[in-house]
Amino acid sequence: MILSWIGALLVGLSLGLLGSGGSILTVPVLIYLAGEQEKVAIAESLGIVGAISFAGFIPYALKKQVHWRSVILFGLPGMAGTYGGAMIAAYVSGTFQLLLFAVVMVFAAVMMFRDEKKQTGTDGVSQISHAWWKIVLEGMAVGVLTGLVGVGGGFLIVPALVLLGGLPMSLAVGTSLLIIALKSFSGFFKYMDVLAGLDLAVNWHLVLVFSLIGAVGSLVGKRVGSRISNQRLKKGFAAFLVFMGTYIIYMNI
Numbered sequence: 001m002i003l004s005w006i007g008a009l010l011v012g013l014s015l016g017l018l019g020s021g022g023s024i025l026t027v028p029v030l031i032y033l034a035g036e037q038e039k040v041a042i043a044e045s046l047g048i049v050g051a052i053s054f055a056g057f058i059p060y061a062l063k064k065q066v067h068w069r070s071v072i073l074f075g076l077p078g079m080a081g082t083y084g085g086a087m088i089a090a091y092v093s094g095t096f097q098l099l100l101f102a103v104v105m106v107f108a109a110v111m112m113f114r115d116e117k118k119q120t121g122t123d124g125v126s127q128i129s130h131a132w133w134k135i136v137l138e139g140m141a142v143g144v145l146t147g148l149v150g151v152g153g154g155f156l157i158v159p160a161l162v163l164l165g166g167l168p169m170s171l172a173v174g175t176s177l178l179i180i181a182l183k184s185f186s187g188f189f190k191y192m193d194v195l196a197g198l199d200l201a202v203n204w205h206l207v208l209v210f211s212l213i214g215a216v217g218s219l220v221g222k223r224v225g226s227r228i229s230n231q232r233l234k235k236g237f238a239a240f241l242v243f244m245g246t247y248i249i250y251m252n253i
Contacts, residue, residue, distance in 0.1 A: 038094030081183075112155065139179075153180065
């Protein structure tokens with residue numbers, strides 16, 4: 001179980017450092033280190049990531065580094081999409097969900113390997129933004145993915161907020177953490193019904209301890225983030241995602 005707690009700490013550190021990536025570690029840790037069943041692990045992942053993301057969001061909120069319009073346009077449709085994705089999860093196998101999850105991991109790695117465009121703006125909102133309905137559709141699509149495979153989708157949300165919403169990174173990360181929390185809690189709520197229909201249940205003790213350790217990790221990650229090369233960190237994390245995605249595909253085929 002010690003390995004599981006170490007995994008929880010890494011999840012939190014990732015969210016604190018990058019504003020994303022933590023949830024994509026949670027499901028493998030719960031399945032391969034904590035021994036949870038696939039659908040249970042996905043449900044628990046949503047609850048854990050929601051709690052950790054909300055804890056990580058608080059420092060950004062105190063510094064007023066949250067763009068509330070994007071929370072409404074992206075987060076609320078994302079909550080609806082996550083709820084719908086959790087409904088769909090009742091009709092697909094755990095193996096299918098894990099294979100889809102592995103594909104998402106590899107896709108996330110590809111996005112992280114790509115060089116980010118340097119932000120030239122200040123802490124204000126960029127003047128370049130896209131139509132509001134594009135942001136709404138993107139939020140809903142990411143939400144469905146969240147509900148199906150239990151990932152918060154930060155690796156998709158942050159680029160979407162920057163490219164579609166026109167936000168600088170300083171606002172995108174804090175906004176992303178709140179959106180992840182809202183979507184995750186929405187999916188977690190629906191998964192209670194899904195698991196009940198399959199005679200499965202959430203391990204609340206595991207969720208609580210995992211969330212607390214991860215929350216501490218996210219706060220530590222935010223503190224040390226300014227001292228680490230973000231670009232090297234992302235590329236190292238991306239390489240790890242490729243390895244884990246390949247391993248999950250191998251284990252399920």
